Amino acid sequence: MGSVVTDRSSERVQLVRSIAGRGVTDARVLAAMRQVRREAFVPPDLAEFAYRDLALPIESEQTISQPYIVALMTQALELEPHDRVLEIGTGSGYAAAVLSHVASEVFTIERHAQLAATARERLTSHGIHNTQVKHGDGRLGWPDHAPYDAIVVTAAAEAVPERLGGQLAIGGRLVIPVGAPDEIHELVRIRRTGADDFEEETLEQVRFVPLLPGRTEIADDTTGLRSVRGVPAAIAANCEPVEDLESVDLDGFLQRIGSARLVLLGEASHGTSEFYRMRHRITRDLIERAGFQFVAVEADWPDAARIDAYVRGAADTREPVRSAFQRFPQWMWRNADVLDFVDWLRAHNQEQPAHQVSFHGLDLYSMHDSMQRVVDYLEGVDPELAESAKRRYGCLTPYESDPAAYGLASLKRGYPECEHDVVTVLRELCQGRDRYLTGQGEAFLDAEQNAVITRDAERYYRAMYYGGAESWNIRDRHMFSTLQALIAFHGPAAKAVVWAHNSHLGDARATALSSDGQINLGQLIREQYGGQSYHLGFGTDHGTVLAAAAWGQEPQVMKVQPGRQRSYEQLFHQVEQRAFLLPLRSGHVDPQLRLALEKERLERAIGVVYRPQSELASHYFGAVLPEQFDEYFWYDETTAVTALPGTTRGPADPRHPFHTLDT
Ligand code: SAH
Numbered sequence: 180m181g182s183v184v185t186d187r188s189s190e191r192v193q194l195v196r197s198i199a200g201r202g203v204t205d206a207r208v209l210a211a212m213r214q215v216r217r218e219a220f221v222p223p224d225l226a227e228f229a230y231r232d233l234a235l236p237i238e239s240e241q242t243i244s245q246p247y248i249v250a251l252m253t254q255a256l257e258l259e260p261h262d263r264v265l266e267i268g269t270g271s272g273y274a275a276a277v278l279s280h281v282a283s284e285v286f287t288i289e290r291h292a293q294l295a296a297t298a299r300e301r302l303t304s305h306g307i308h309n310t311q312v313k314h315g316d317g318r319l320g321w322p323d324h325a326p327y328d329a330i331v332v333t334a335a336a337e338a339v340p341e342r343l344g345g346q347l348a349i350g351g352r353l354v355i356p357v358g359a360p361d362e363i364h365e366l367v368r369i370r371r372t373g374a375d376d377f378e379e380e381t382l383e384q385v386r387f388v389p390l391l392p393g394r395t396e397i398a399d400d401t402t403g404l405r406s407v408r409g410v411p412a413a414i415a416a417n418c419e420p421v422e423d424l425e426s427v428d429l430d431g432f433l434q435r436i437g438s439a440r441l442v443l444l445g446e447a448s449h450g451t452s453e454f455y456r457m458r459h460r461i462t463r464d465l466i467e468r469a470g471f472q473f474v475a476v477e478a479d480w481p482d483a484a485r486i487d488a489y490v491r492g493a494a495d496t497r498e499p500v501r502s503a504f505q506r507f508p509q510w511m512w513r514n515a516d517v518l519d520f521v522d523w524l525r526a527h528n529q530e531q532p533a534h535q536v537s538f539h540g541l542d543l544y545s546m547h548d549s550m551q552r553v554v555d556y557l558e559g560v561d562p563e564l565a566e567s568a569k570r571r572y573g574c575l576t577p578y579e580s581d582p583a584a585y586g587l588a589s590l591k592r593g594y595p596e597c598e599h600d601v602v603t604v605l606r607e608l609c610q611g612r613d614r615y616l617t618g619q620g621e622a623f624l625d626a627e628q629n630a631v632i633t634r635d636a637e638r639y640y641r642a643m644y645y646g647g648a649e650s651w652n653i654r655d656r657h658m659f660s661t662l663q664a665l666i667a668f669h670g671p672a673a674k675a676v677v678w679a680h681n682s683h684l685g686d687a688r689a690t691a692l693s694s695d696g697q698i699n700l701g702q703l704i705r706e707q708y709g710g711q712s713y714h715l716g717f718g719t720d721h722g723t724v725l726a727a728a729a730w731g732q733e734p735q736v737m738k739v740q741p742g743r744q745r746s747y748e749q750l751f752h753q754v755e756q757r758a759f760l761l762p763l764r765s766g767h768v769d770p771q772l773r774l775a776l777e778k779e780r781l782e783r784a785i786g787v788v789y790r791p792q793s794e795l796a797s798h799y800f801g802a803v804l805p806e807q808f809d810e811y812f813w814y815d816e817t818t819a820v821t822a823l824p825g826t827t828r829g830p831a832d833p834r835h836p837f838h839t840l841d842t
């Protein structure tokens with residue numbers, strides 16, 4: 180018996196009519212829905228259900244989306260006939276087929292090889308030739324064909340994958356369901372309105388299969404904390420309340436850090452006063468009661484050296500403090516709370532001349548300042564080498580006001596013009612070390628470190644243009660090697676306090692960013708120093724923050740939005756106490772609570788730029804808090820730092836083009 184091909188076109192017309200009745204009005208979308216034979220995209224035994232408005236199971240335990248949702252999402256993309264679209268989650272290929280009728284080109288990515296192959300065949304046999312299917316991880320996008328006028332994700336993400344925003348054209352739209360597996364998801368549309376500007380809106384409540392890989396879900400009620408409401412109560416019972424930042428009792432904290440010799444103090448934004456004040460408070464106790472020897476912060480090395488000259492009495496006026504941190508983002512260190520700490524440290528050092536505590540910078544945004552300092556040092560000890568260093572560094576001089584232009588130029592040339600020169604200066608400086616009178620002292624350390632910064636910054640500005648995690652990783656590896664150089668200098672048992680953003684100090688392996696290949700300082704420290712480091716994360720729900728609306732702009736006091744759904748911020752906001760320390764290490768906390776907190780949630784990071792209008796995409800990422808930190812400091816309502824006056828406002832050093840999560 181020959182098979183009978185059932186004509187389902189009248190069912191299809193009927194379905195499209197009902198979709199129009201539910202509010203999809205875009206005529207081109209409806210026309211596309213009338214053209215694509217959905218029965219060809221479902222398993223043969225389900226063909227009879229193809230025109231019910233239902234999601235249906237397909238191969239590899241996935242689903243073909245509900246037709247109404249496909250129409251809704253396609254409409255939400257606001258496609259013009261000449262637009263190019265990227266779809267994440269090809270599945271059956273049905274949505275791609277619909278898109279192929281509304282856009283000029285469609286690129287679609289599927290993580291199941293088998294599904295990708297089947298979809299490719301189906302599309303071809305449908306006569307669709309403007310669509311390319313790729314097998315791979317869609318969270319990384321498809322950079323080869325970027326930028327796209329529209330990107331649609333047809334699986335639910337816990338947070339918006341960071342890469343996708345950067346692959347949108349200016350004016351482009353990203354439509355994505357956001358939410359945890361097995362929950363209702365929000366269909367969100369993110370519009371790129373400028374190089375660094377995004378706006379987002381929530382369109383609808385939907386349900387999707389998860390964008391993978393996610394993390395293993397542990398439902399709250401398997402932990403014994405029966406309802407979600409039980410978690411804030413358990414936090415309340417396990418935390419140490421902080422009534423007052425200045426007079427808080429830190430005995431428990433000092434006990435918990437045990438024999439740790441690296442204590443890392445984070446922050447959830449670069450512009451929050453309470454975070455600096457709490458770091459000041461804790462650092463005081465670490466210095467006075469636990470013998471910590473130096474403070475290393477996420478700041479440029481030469482600027483921190485100016486502060487160091489002040490706190491250790493090498494300078495007897497405030498001039499070095501006034502002249503430090505002249506470049507954007509000045510307020511990150513040039514603020515009233517940091518000044519309080521610096522004044523305290525100077526007084527401490529005056530009282531304890533035999534146990535002076537030094538202050539250092541870990542960052543690498545000082546290429547030109549650093550080159551100058553290398554040459555200055557060499558002029559005193561080795562004039563011949565100073566001349567050759569000056570010549571070699573001259574390779575980078577044309578880019579003084581815009582180091583990123585060097586990265587772009589080397590990308591265009593296809594080779595790194597100055598790499599050999601900066602590496603050679605460092606090598607020759609190190610070879611000379613034993614000949615210099617100051618070779619074992621701090622002056623040499625300073626020169627060597629500045630030569631290392633120049634080498635690493637040269638690589639950093641090139642990597643900025645490769646995209647991806649590489650430039651971030653170069654920076655965090657640089658911070659780590661600087662910390663190691665400082666430890667070596669102070670002696671192998673040296674004890675240090677580190678101040679940097681949570682995103683540098685928490686263990687990157689506990690965040691979704693690590694699946695992108697991103698590492699950080701906290702991870703490198705854990706890998707190298709094991710239990711000898713103690714990582715304190717900081718968080719807040721709402722209040723004010725000093726931040727810029729875009730890179731290089733003037734800072735302003737902005738309102739911090741309350742924590743998003745499914746975020747740690749929203750969870751901690753429900754705790755009765757307004758400020759507290761919460762130990763997270765096994766053995767320091769109720770195991771049931773730790774288990775409940777191990778469920779991945781969103782976490783917010785505000786850097787020097789804050790974009791409340793696209794907060795979900797710009798500032799949230801997935802994380803597992805107890806794996807990221809050993810302890811968490813919560814301050815529910817926080818206030819902006821006060822910037823100190825008197826900068827001559829140097830230009831901003833550029834960073835990665837899509838850098839709102841760059842802290
Ligand atoms: N657009 C599809 C809907 C498929 S369901 C259709 O019209 O049929 C979502 C699809 O996303 C599944 O096939 C799933 O395998 C795929 N997926 C999940 N995570 C992914 C990832 N990280 N990269 C690419 N595809 C993914």
